[in-house]
Amino acid sequence: MPRQPKKRQAASGRNPNGEGSIYQRSSDGRWVGQAYVLTTEGTRKRKFVYGATWDEAHTKLVELKSRSQRGIPTPDRAWKIADYLPYWLSAYVTDLKPTTARGYESAVRLHLVPALGTKRLDTLQVQHVKTFMNDFRVKCLCCAAGLDRTRRPARQCCSAGRCCKRYPSSRQIQFVHAVLRNALQHAMREELVARNVAKLVRVPAPRYRVGKGLTxxxxxxxxxxxxxxxxxxxxxxxxxxxxxxxxxxxxxxxxxxxxxxxxxxxxxxxxxxxxxxxxxxxxxxxxxxxxxxxxxxxxxxxxxxxxxxxxxxxxxxxxxxxxxxxxxxxxxxxxxxxxxxxxxxxxxxxxxxxxxxDLRHTVVSLLMELGVPPHVVQAIARHADVKLTLKVYSHANLDAMRQALGKLDGRLS
Structure with missing residues (x-):
């Protein structure tokens, strides 16, 4: 076995206070580092890190002590995703509107906990979230929600071996990712995780359909x-x-x-x-x-x-x-x-x-066609941003485009 580096010791032969120690377990040969550090409860407690080699355990121990010295507490409890997300729902999401809270709860229950529930909150990695999002894109929502259990036999698909392949839309993918991102952001505020790994994973932005309106x-x-x-x-x-x-x-x-x-x-x-x-x-x-x-x-x-x-x-x-x-x-x-x-x-x-x-789309579109200034249409539609009024709800009809291009044709010819 390679000789391990000598550690600085006090005159008594013991490590100085706060220095910590590293030892090898006889049961499985893994190296264990331990030190007293600041925890989220506001007290100093002994915490452990583990590694396959002395160097790995030493690196983790140095990082653990460094965070404590910078005033960043170590989580006092090793949360699992399956435990933290319901806690987050009950502690924070209940203050939201009922429909919003219901959507968050469904995302946690149907998608996040089944896929990530066994992962530890403080060891969740970017790759874990990437893998989850890639799997979610090809996940049948019918199967996930258990819709077959409530359908008549004649309408069964997934449970009968004929999956309907009702995959999530880009908006649903973005929403589930946002729920995970918001939960991890609260975990950061509670100093349970050092970073929000969900923020480092990009998901495709949904393309909103331009409102057609009625004639x-x-x-x-x-x-x-x-x-x-x-x-x-x-x-x-x-x-x-x-x-x-x-x-x-x-x-x-x-x-x-x-x-x-x-x-x-x-x-x-x-x-x-x-x-x-x-x-x-x-x-x-x-x-x-x-x-x-x-x-x-x-x-x-x-x-x-x-x-x-x-x-x-x-x-x-x-x-x-x-x-x-x-x-x-x-x-x-x-x-x-x-x-x-x-x-x-x-x-x-x-x-x-x-x-x-579509009646709402029609009001906005007709007002735009009548030449009403966009900021007035925005006030009537009660949009937060005039860009939404112009991009999503208004549209130019074929007659208006023909008239506009006719003017160009008359000028050029």
Whole structure:
């Protein structure tokens, strides 16, 4: 066995305080380094490092002591990913909006813990995260979520040996990576890890589809198909103000000033695992006061009177929540029920490929085509950044492009 370097010793023959020591275990021959260092509990405790050789153990011991001397504490507990992520969810994520917290919990339960749960938090490496992300790109989400267990036999795919290969989208890949990155960032703040290895792994940025919007004729067909229905005013508001689905269902009569002709957008309806929730809007920019177009104002006046008669007719069955567009008994409307109604509506109107959110795209696009300044359109759409208004939601239609290129053709020819 090669001779090991001699260590400096005190006059008593023992190592100076804080110097630590290295010895070889007789059970397996591994080298063990030990020293008293600062821990995350604020006290000094004896911590161990291990190596296959004396040099490896010595290098790790020097790093351990160096971090302690710089005031960087050593984690007092050897967290595993499977233990830390649920702790992080309960300690930090519960303060987020219910839908956001549900998405974080799903990412941890379905993807992160099954793949990385056995890894130690303080020894997680960049390569571990890279391998996980590469595997996740070709992971069937149907299998991961166990959807086959809830499907009828005729619809089974993965459990029947015929995998549907429903792989994650680039947006889903980015989201799961962001959840891991956020968790490790909190671990850094708690001084449980020295660096955030997830930040060192790049994932492809999703390419957002440019909102196509509807033509004026399509909007007219949709609204004509709802004439006389109790949800007709909802679609008018969607087509003229561009509110999101949750904002439409969360709109209260107290948010409307029909004398002044304004609407204050302040809350939204969201579905979570525990039921329907009324909560604040998506961002601070989403909270805004919008003027009501005259047509919208007249429709809402008529709708208010109709709802008053509906409430009187149902008497004790009606549960008042002050909502402009509630369910048939006054409670917050289930967002999925609105989706079902719109799915039937678009078929009747001969527009099978449009979405409810496309009405929001339409408002923004039509305003841009009418020459409204982008910063005004941004205020109406309540976007945080005018770049989003210009890039994602607005689009130039074929006629506008033909007109623009016609001007160029006239100049050059």
């Amino acid at each position: 004026v004729e399509q909007v007219r067909k949709l609204l004509a198909a709802t004439e006389g229905h109790r949800l007709h005013p909802l679609y008018v508001v969607a087509a003229t103000l561009g509110l999101r689905r949750g904002e439409l269902l969360g709109l209260r009569w107290s948010d409307l000033d029909l004398d002044a002709g304004t609407a204050a957008i302040g809350q939204t309806v969201q579905r979570t695992a525990t039921g329907l929730h009324l909560q604040d809007t998506k961002t601070e920019e989403s909270e805004s006061i919008l003027p009501l177009p005259e047509w919208t104002w007249l429709v809402l006046l008529d709708h208010q009177e109709r709802q008053r008669r509906e409430r009187a007719r149902l008497a004790e069955v009606w549960q008042e929540h002050g909502l402009v567009f509630p369910s048939e008994v006054g409670t917050p409307m289930e967002p999925r029920n609105l989706n079902r109604h719109f799915a039937a509506l678009r078929e009747r109107a001969g527009c099978p490929d449009v979405r409810l959110h």
